[in-house]
Amino acid sequence: MKPQPLNRSTREAALERMAATSSEEPLDVLVIGGGVVGAATAFDAATRGLEVGLVEARDFGEGTSSRSSKLVHGGLRYLQMLDFKLVAEALRERDLLLTRNAPHLVRPLPFIFPFEKPVFERAFVGSGVSLYDALTLRPGAGRHRRRRAVPFHRHLSRHGLRQRFPGLDEERFVGALEYYDAQVDDARLVLTLARSAHSLGAHTAVRTEAVDYLRDGQDRICGARLRDHETGREFDVYARETILAAGVWTGEAQETALEGTGSRAGLKVLASKGIHITVPRDRIRAEGTVGVITQTEKSVLFLIPLRDVWAIGTTDTAWHEAVDSPAPTSEDIDYVLAHANEVLEADLSREDVLGTWAGLRPLLQPTETEEDGDGSAKVSREHTVMQLAPGLTGIAGGKLTTYRVMAEDAVDFASEGSFKDRESLTELMPLAGGQGYGEWADQAEDIAQAYGWDAGRVDRLLNRYGSMLGELLELIDEEESLGRPLEHAPGYLRAEVLYAVRFEGAMHLDDLLSRRTRLFHEVADRGLDSVEEILQIAASELGWDAERIVAERRAYAGYIEAQRAAEDTEHDAEAAALLSEARPVPQQHATEPSGSAAQPTGAAETEPQA
Template identity: 35%
Template sequence: MQPLSSRERAYNFNELANNSFDILVIGGGITGAGVALDAVSRGYSVALVEKADFASGTSSKSTKLVHGGIRYLPNFDIALVHEALVERGLLLQNAPFLVNPVAFVLPIYEGDKHPVGMPFTTPKGIGLNRLLDAGLWMYDGLAGRRNISRHHHISRQEVLERAPTLISEGLKEGFIYYDGQTNDVRLTMTVLRTAARSGAVIANYAEVTGFEMSHDHITGAVVHDNIGDQQFTVRARHVVNATGVFSEQVESLTGHTPEIQVEPSKGVHLVLSREQLQLGDDAIVLPETEDKRILFIVPWESRAIYGTTDTGTGDLNHPNASQDDITYLLKYLNRYLSVNVTEDDIISTYAGYRPLVKPRQKNASTAKLSRTHAVIESPSGLVTITGGKLTTYRRMAQDTLDLISRRDSMKPVHPTESLPLQGSAAWPLTQHELQKRGTSLGLSSSIIQHLGGAYGSNANAVFDLIEQDASLGQQLISDLPYIKAEVIYACRYEMAMKPSDILARRTSIVLEDRERGQGVVDEVTRLMAQEFHWPSTEQQALMQTYRSNIQNQVLAEKH
């Protein structure tokens, strides 16, 4: 299996500095990862650099859904919904261990006027359920042969059986429809690993600080190694800017006025106890808010994810849930649920910025901006891909590479449509074998299930580590399925360089743990130190940095 260790990272820096590439991708979120994989699959030589850790921006801050975007139907964004539903189907096919179908309960209440954010209504809301039914038929139809399962109407009684904490007063009936769920960071890491296996040279903590130009045309990028504190130039025939909400900043490094305007829109989520909400395996759609948002409560391992908001901008590098965001979300949760949820019940919060492509007219609401992506060429030759959503990352990458193929007078081919992501091989059979092997190693079924869902067939490499050292099978936190072997695996195979890379991204401990990883950061750092031979002073500094960052985030939520 392709190692992506710190040694590999150092080797990659040497490769980046001393070779010329066909394509340099800037940005290690899901979009950049997708572009790197599509490019290398078409036979291009590819480099990818990310200024922080992989998936450390918006790609780790989603609602963890692979969905068509049911809220775009009422706005008649038919093309966007169709594109996303096709991509949902391809992801279920190409990454079966990472994407799981989930049923959504959509309750209908007396007096609802704008369910699922409908921009129009009917007199007194009469016949709205028929309109919704028609919309859901369209949703199923747009997915075509790749549809997960058809939606259906359910009685008031069945709504309450499936979602027992929904308030019953005024509840009339409901619908069930289906979408997909994923772990956004694991998906990003899997796409990156698949690209690296095919020859892409990737590095995290590698920041583009400027461009090398010849006759006003980009020929390379100046890159700063933010860990080793060295600088070098990566030369490439084509440079792709896949930096999401930072697209404009990166484009301005060319010295030209940016071609695009990105309107960052903040989405905030709360992580709650699944047990407290009595949430089964179905997700719940909260039917209506005053500002016509759509809010989801989604089961996620032992937790529930609830969100999202759509508000303006702030510090792009450190998005936080504000007190206003939290109050807004709790207001609607307590309006529709019979259990009273307070701020004390929140396990964690997270926020991220969607890179919405901004229209030229002023005063447009970010909630109304479409999520359609745009591929834009700047006079310098820089290609920028922005907009879109997690679900459509593959299509965004394909459209970007089609532009580059045309530049190179080559006929575009689309290899990623049927390309299984690493870890997917013979999945149902592999899943069965992982269960057997994990049981023989003495692991609980919840840990085995978690490892299969996070790594697919690569979970065997985690099992290999436990075979060599049985203590690595121990859980890091007693009520979560993460084990010590995953720390070693992340260092050797996923380029984890800091404790936060493991606690916040290679695992989701920072979201799922009430202490946000502060109780286990010492152990994680100790395990990493054995791999990296860190002196005790460096260990102490890394642990302190992690704790102060978490404390700052918690403080920001109080304001």
């Protein structure tokens, strides 16, 4: 698979192809929702040789799928529930990502589990982690054969813990266990899945909302009516099968399909909020790259080392407001800080907080279909696939780690009556940038010398682009100034802004600052100081005039102001109201979707627990 660029031109071509469909010449599959599961579903269907359309009401991963703990893990908490099958499945997917599917995006990450009671905790937690490690050793054959991707766990004495993570409270903890999971930039994973699907021929379009469903006669869904939010244009797209992957938006999105049918079926999803904060790396002392995990009375506390900051979370609270406007409140932030300070040597304060994010987990509730056991749904502990209406399949639940299994289940289920002889190839196929990654990694020292970069920058670039790094280097070879770091965000090169527009489908300033880069979360100014330089690079490529530049700047600045105000509120309702009145992109030809057939999606949970 040769990676193909995503940009404004490819989006227009995708919309034209979808608009040209008819009941006689439909797409094979239309996927509604561009979160991790929707993008993975489009990729899965494309690997089967099907003609696929993928639409997302906002940007790829803008919902839950860019607001997770950014971990790829088996889920230690499920061992407490004795759900060994689920843990083994997640560990298998973790190792596939590390070794075959996305070795450039997913990296091993050791975690410290500190002990206060040396005998009991060491025995209890140690036995659980031993089982956790053992579940990765289950034998496989043929395509299921795999090798271990991370080291086994080890025990640390009080002295060993102090050396490994000096930033923890030395008096409280008497030792620890160190085990491995993995981490990923979740937004980049979603984008790479979408680009991989596009590279196999899928027609992908962001800022494109499904506002209604098409019906063949009275019952069967045969496509959807789409609205292009960039132009206001509406048109019909026909498909043999339509798959809804809308995460916490599922309830609202499926109402249109069930309207007038009298059906009581459907996926029932509740939202639970998890928040994270970021603080500077130098505020927490650790030897190398290592995280911390402990339990709290309500959730799990993670201290997660990102490249330039620490991410600390999470919470687990019911969300009753509009699902498109989650935000951390002052109470949420104080809760995370208080629990972090219980385990750390030095106290963190609100002044240390650089950024925040909140994500909503889609928590599945039992449906009448599941309870009746009529066979029209495939249910696991983590996700459910079911027929919402003839021709329309819905999938919800799950978590980031098992996105591939969810996607395969969704396409298998939808294709049962149309193209069931087509097998998924996603277990065997690397994502864009994964094939040839090892050869590029072997050249890291030469690249650093040729471009005057240190080893850390080259490693970071390989972790973002993999074997697609050559495309970025070509931009720099054509224009040397693109090889310089951004003045106010030196972790990113100027070339990465242009690359995001020309190859990664960025269409708005927020796309560049919140997901193609993560400045929204990584720097205290939330990226505002870098806006002018980024606009200088991106505006001409996107064809923006002076008026549009002003609108983009104003929309992003207004959203940052609303986010900061939300972080000072006491209640979810206040925070949601502030964000619902501010949008990170300028409104052009239509209002942003609210309770419509396809919301910004991300059908994977924010993974608050291990």
